[in-house]
Amino acid sequence: MERIKNSDDGKLHNKQTKSNLPTDGKTISEQLEGYLQSSLYEKAISTAKSSLQSDGVNVDVAILGSRAARQAGDFEQSYHFLKAALDYEPKNRKVANEFKQLHAAIEEASGDDAIEEKSYNALQFCSQEYYPGDDELFCNERQILELKYKIETKPQILNPVEAQRAKRAAREAIVAHGLMSTNNLSDAIYHCTCAIDFDPTNVAIRQLRADMMEMNGDVTGALGDLYMIPKPKRSASVWKHGGKILQGLELLVTAEFWFRKATVLSGGKDNEAAQSFQQCRVKRLYSPLCKDYPVTVVFSEYGKAVIATEDIGPGQVAFEDSAAVHAQLLDSLHVPVCDNCGAREKYCSDVCKNDAWVSYHRVICPSENSVSKKIYDICENSGYGYSDKGKKMELWTGHFSPMALVKLWAAVVCEATRLMKEEGLDEPKREHWAKAKMPFRKFIAFGCPQAHSAMPAFLEIVQEVFGNCPDGIRYPIDEKEFNARYIQAKCNLQTFSDQCTPYHRFLDSLSKSDDLNAIRMLKHLQEQPPEGFLAGMFPLHACMNHACSNNVEVSDGMVNGRPGVTVITKRHIKKGEELFTTYIDTRMPRRLRRAWLYKSFNFWCNCLLCEFQGEGSDVCTHCKTKANTGKAFAACGGCHGAWYCSTKCQKKSWSKGHKTVCKMPHSDVRSSTDFLQKICNYK
């Protein structure tokens, strides 16, 4: 995108370039109107996009693009067109009017039979698969159970006892049960132990003694009893009980094993067991990432969530994070950025260059894999390329750089190849692939986009690239893999950039200079260099859920000497409170925010802002009374985002929660979800 800065008013203006001039005697606007009249919405959207990208913001083009997207039901895209126009000309009435129409369209689409608001069930998309390397950890934990806690973990073969002994065992158990109900635990345990001596095979008595021991504070004794129950006889509740004890002992891999069994045996119906499984999993995977910060990751109703482990004051750093994979945004490719670490210099050092080579680049470097040149070309042409018949077309339709996916696959191939070579093999084993994919299992992939059908030619290219990797390795990218990685990137990518450029370092050294002339130069050098934006997948950051009333902001930061993200609190966050970021621009009206979040992230937001804002002047935000036809209720004078039928309702809503959200500062997101939003970030 080419933009010229007008020195008089500091505003960005369009440069009149070839594509802004009439084509076939028609201007872009006339072409777009033609497409709209013929209902060729996709064509109109892509034409408007490429015109805005190559020629800069043109309000009429943005409005027509927005109309096409609105007609196609792509409200997010429609909003971005309008937002770009509005940022360019904030007082343009035509744009304001288009916003109203977009709002109305969303209202209509979100009507009764359009999209049903479903409650959110995070468990349904969490797997209980084994993690590579778990068997080793499992053995370590077994040793701890045996050596430290003296628990016999190997299966015992017990011969059935004769009927007489079984009867005596039952009698003792009845006595024990009675004592337990009077809270006389030590006598109860004594009688239960007698019962077990009579009949060590009785599963119910073992369970009873385990309960008693646990109540008496002897958790390892209880666990020992559960281990004595032969595996085939352990019920779902036995597995769950053992899982809980193991979880308390922080033997998390074994606890997962027991919770997995409980989930399977309950036919997936035991939500508590499934939930506990995920709690163990997030604890063991994320605790290492949180160790230096006042936060932890838990499994909540929304899946993984970041929680404060102590009070954090406003403006404090909650945590920092480094990207597992990142790629430069397509619209800032003209700014040199290190492909390996994201610093603002093309390969900032030989270390980065070598690191990039061994960790991903050798698989996708055109010098090694000639087909991959096509991917670089697509990036340079903002997603466009040529069909077999030489027709220019949009091959990549995603709102983020395809390099994010390509680098991810390349990293997996490099790691699998390394593991393979370590063992002197010429083909990676299944476990090599599993280990290589492990860093990316941390990122949720929920939703069912049909990305493969939207960009079949691009899929073919990556299939070709990864079907022919160095060392004769093949990574088959089928439709399922393509779609899953696409949604993973869509849900988890976060934009960031290097704030400390060589230019900044130059300014810094000038300011510290003893030379007066050098210092005088400073005032002529205040203009900021263009930013090179990247989008990355950050494992800890990606655990944060969304709230339009977000309590943290994500900013650029240096993490371990490399560009990354720093999460800073917007207000005081209490110990135990969840940290919420925002996935969208919170200035959008309520209905638009919610419809957008549903469409892009598959959930309906029920945050404080959504609860205490209304959707229009025709319904009282508090009591939901409808205004008479043609009448409107008065808006809240503070935020203009809530409407009340009476002062009484306004006061009630205020004290219930509106006062918290009324003057809440809004947050924008430098989202990677749309290039137009990024255009705005240049300002």
Ligand SMILES: C[S@@+](CC[C@H](N)C(=O)[O-])C[C@H]1O[C@@H](n2cnc3c(N)ncnc32)[C@H](O)[C@@H]1O
């Ligand atoms: C970047 S992830 C956030 C962490 C996520 N909970 C996990 O388990 O990985 C984004 C996903 O989290 C879920 N999510 C985030 N905020 C939510 C909210 N307010 N309500 C329900 N689900 C939410 C959605 O599934 C969304 O696609």
